[in-house]
Amino acid sequence: MFSSNAQGKSLHFRITAACGAGFLLFGYDQGVFGGLLDNDPFLRTFGYPGATIQGQIVATYDIGCIIGTLISMFAGDKLGRRRSILIGCCILLVGAILQTSSYTLPQMIVGRVIAGVGNGMNTIAIPIWQTETARPQDRGKLIVAQLVTNVFGIVLTNWMNYGFTFIPESPVSWRFPLAFQCFFALITIALTLVSPESPRWLVMKQRASEAQDILARLMAKPNDDPDVVDQIQNLVATVEYEAEVQQSVPLKEIFTRNSKQQTLRRMLLGAGTAFFQQVGGTNVIAYYLPVVLTRSVGLSTRMALILSACDSMSLMFWGSMAVFLIDRIGRKKLMLIGVTGSSVCFALVAVGLRYGGEDNKGMSILAVVFIFMYYVFYGTSLLSIPYMYPAEINSQKMRNIGTSFATTVNWLFVYVIVVATPTAIDNIQWKYYMLFAIFNVCFIPIIWFLYIETANLSLEQVDRLFEIKYEGGSDMSWSAATSLAHKDRGVGLSVHLDKDYGNSEHCEVLA
Numbered sequence: 001m002f003s004s005n006a007q008g009k010s011l012h013f014r015i016t017a018a019c020g021a022g023f024l025l026f027g028y029d030q031g032v033f034g035g036l037l038d039n040d041p042f043l044r045t046f047g048y049p050g051a052t053i054q055g056q057i058v059a060t061y062d063i064g065c066i067i068g069t070l071i072s073m074f075a076g077d078k079l080g081r082r083r084s085i086l087i088g089c090c091i092l093l094v095g096a097i098l099q100t101s102s103y104t105l106p107q108m109i110v111g112r113v114i115a116g117v118g119n120g121m122n123t124i125a126i127p128i129w130q131t132e133t134a135r136p137q138d139r140g141k142l143i144v145a146q147l148v149t150n151v152f153g154i155v156l157t158n159w160m161n162y163g164f165t166f167i168p169e170s171p172v173s174w175r176f177p178l179a180f181q182c183f184f185a186l187i188t189i190a191l192t193l194v195s196p197e198s199p200r201w202l203v204m205k206q207r208a209s210e211a212q213d214i215l216a217r218l219m220a221k222p223n224d225d226p227d228v229v230d231q232i233q234n235l236v237a238t239v240e241y242e243a244e245v246q247q248s249v250p251l252k253e254i255f256t257r258n259s260k261q262q263t264l265r266r267m268l269l270g271a272g273t274a275f276f277q278q279v280g281g282t283n284v285i286a287y288y289l290p291v292v293l294t295r296s297v298g299l300s301t302r303m304a305l306i307l308s309a310c311d312s313m314s315l316m317f318w319g320s321m322a323v324f325l326i327d328r329i330g331r332k333k334l335m336l337i338g339v340t341g342s343s344v345c346f347a348l349v350a351v352g353l354r355y356g357g358e359d360n361k362g363m364s365i366l367a368v369v370f371i372f373m374y375y376v377f378y379g380t381s382l383l384s385i386p387y388m389y390p391a392e393i394n395s396q397k398m399r400n401i402g403t404s405f406a407t408t409v410n411w412l413f414v415y416v417i418v419v420a421t422p423t424a425i426d427n428i429q430w431k432y433y434m435l436f437a438i439f440n441v442c443f444i445p446i447i448w449f450l451y452i453e454t455a456n457l458s459l460e461q462v463d464r465l466f467e468i469k470y471e472g473g474s475d476m477s478w479s480a481a482t483s484l485a486h487k488d489r490g491v492g493l494s495v496h497l498d499k500d501y502g503n504s505e506h507c508e509v510l511a
Contacts (some may be wrong), residue, residue: 018191027153035161064116073404092118114302158309270390278413281436318379338381344438
């Protein structure tokens with residue numbers, strides 16, 4: 001039994017490690033290009049492009065990510081979770097090689113688009129894979145852990161960019177950071193190859209016997225163990241039940257009025273979290289903090305890189321703190337806290353930049369302090385929630401489409417912000433940061449009135465939550481529906497979610 005339990009834990013560790021390595025690649029690109037825009041050998045290679053072209057160079061990666069999410073929307077359920085990640089990493093490797101070897105702007109842009117396609121596929125498949133193989137009480141923590149590795153990618157590249165300032169005239173200072181992402185892509189491929197496919201996806205593809213074999217290994221029990229058989233039967237029943245209540249054509253299901261599953265609403269709620277994250281201003285800081293600190297605050301390039309690296313380390317710390325909050329406080333309350341705090345921080349950054357300068361360094365310091373403070377609120381809330389909520393809120397049948405839609409929204413607005421930021425910093429200066437303060441204030445009533453808590457509910461219970469509320473109508477509150485969903489043990493629910501978990505580990509795979 002000891003060896004079986006060890007094998008089960010090992011499989012869960014491999015999945016989590018593969019997901020973390022894949023998300024590190026996501027953060028890696030953000031950190032790399034924040035420093036390269038002030039790297040003289042990089043700018044010289046491409047003819048010292050202006051602010052608009054700089055924005056386009058960075059943002060073409062996001063165009064690729066949008067393409068990758070659209071590919072996953074239509075092919076993700078056909079390929080499966082593991083195969084999608086493997087293909088995504090292979091595509092990213094090709095893009096990284098093209099960027100590293102670039103001597104012309106067109107080659108750099110093509111390389112960034114191709115790398116973005118791979119990353120876009122990964123940012124859909126990875127959260128779904130992790131969500132489908134985690135028990136309810138661990139689901140939030142594991143997704144948070146992925147996003148912490150994402151931030152580690154930013155930290156790593158910020159310090160790498162700083163280190164290369166000591167050889168300022170060498171092209172290695174920008175080619176090596178772009179090439180080094182290949183190492184993490186290969187690590188992700190290796191870990192994914194030795195990890196199991198999602199049992200939920202296998203059941204959805206009518207491969208229940210394979211799902212049962214993987215489920216038994218993850219549960220550290222024999223194939224014919226009653227708990228294994230029971231859980232497979234529950235998963236099969238869930239898929240069959242969704243096939244009965246949902247339209248066979250996804251587009252019809254999305255736009256069906258008075259749908260018991262409320263598919264359109266659930267897709268919009270998931271996509272809304274991505275909208276809050278990007279329009280809330282995160283990539284003004286993540287991609288462009290060195291630029292912000294040099295052009296808006298007036299710091300030297302080296303000091304800007306040091307502060308950027310320290311700020312990324314603070315984001316990694318506060319992102320880690322979300323592990324202790326995400327399931328206790330819940331997604332909705334954390335989003336409310338996050339957007340409120342972010343609004344205050346951006347407003348004070350704008351004030352500090354408006355009145356700061358050589359003659360009033362105190363106000364410039366105020367701006368830098370609240371750039372750091374922003375990550376306290378963002379790190380504990382909207383850093384991770386947009387990558388778990390769409391996978392949680394959508395049904396099994398619509399999970400890939402709903403998550404793909406949310407991720408497409410994410411990358412679309414990343415592109416908008418990344419393209420606009422260099423020009424906006426040059427032209428409207430401090431007013432640009434005030435815009436994000438206003439946007440975050442506007443998010444508060446939307447979250448308060450429209451969002452639904454998913455913490456500590458199994459994925460099947462989330463489905464039942466929407467059905468219970470639909471059946472209860474306007475007389476039933478969402479809190480009452482949530483309470484009933486917690487108690488529900490109907491068709492497709494995991495009836496043994498917490499039974500004997502300490503001995504079997506089997507809950508890990510069921511929500």
